[in-house]
Amino acid sequence: AQSVTQLDSQVPVFEEAPVELRCNYSSSVSVYLFWYVQYPNQGLQLLLKYLSGSTLVKGINGFEAEFNKSQTSFHLRKPSVHISDTAEYFCAVIANTGGGNKLTFGTGTQLKVEL
Amino acid sequence: KAGVTQTPRYLIKTRGQQVTLSCSPISGHRSVSWYQQTPGQGLQFLFEYFSETQRNKGNFPGRFSGRQFSNSRSEMNVSTLELGDSALYLCASSLDGQRNTEAFFGQGTRLTVV
Numbered sequence: 001a002q003s004v005t006q007l008d009s010q011v012p013v014f015e016e017a018p019v020e021l022r023c024n025y026s027s028s029v030s031v032y033l034f035w036y037v038q039y040p041n042q043g044l045q046l047l048l049k050y051l052s053g054s055t056l057v058k059g060i061n062g063f064e065a066e067f068n069k070s071q072t073s074f075h076l077r078k079p080s081v082h083i084s085d086t087a088e089y090f091c092a093v094i095a096n097t098g099g100g101n102k103l104t105f106g107t108g109t110q111l112k113v114e115l
Numbered sequence: 116k117a118g119v120t121q122t123p124r125y126l127i128k129t130r131g132q133q134v135t136l137s138c139s140p141i142s143g144h145r146s147v148s149w150y151q152q153t154p155g156q157g158l159q160f161l162f163e164y165f166s167e168t169q170r171n172k173g174n175f176p177g178r179f180s181g182r183q184f185s186n187s188r189s190e191m192n193v194s195t196l197e198l199g200d201s202a203l204y205l206c207a208s209s210l211d212g213q214r215n216t217e218a219f220f221g222q223g224t225r226l227t228v229v
Contacts, residue, residue: 102171103158105159
């Protein structure tokens, strides 16, 4: 089984400042890793994913994440945030072996960008 | 290309009733998964269908069921509704149901049980 921990439930940040949203995972098998964003009253939109290869993954809207296998982490970063980045962010994992196609999500981090 | 469509967007039901939610995946997508989102439990996997077969199931009681039709559209049903079933129900579709294939989410159906 897999589990995901997002250590920060809320992260306030000023506009144009950098931000890091933390994600740690636990799994007995290899996993694929994802970050999703959810705007109010909307579904989830994929920001980026790590499947294999380079541990630094670039996504949409200027976000990037780094996979660290030894620390079992997949932190999300953006060098300069915008008001429009205010949303909830979910880290998720999926086992890359075994049956089924099931995402396990973290509890989410609410990013609030202030002027 | 149309996205994942979930209907209805909002629903209010009474305890004890049953409800059916619908999900139309992106054209050509064969895998449909359902998730329940609540403030207390977060996002939890309900089940996944691929080519009309349930391939994976989460830890929900038997009151939660689903099915997929030959055109890949999916429905989920909740019988004997409880207050705790109030949630946002999200549907996700993917092309081939492979783990490395992106899942596209609908806007969800917000179910309120009173």
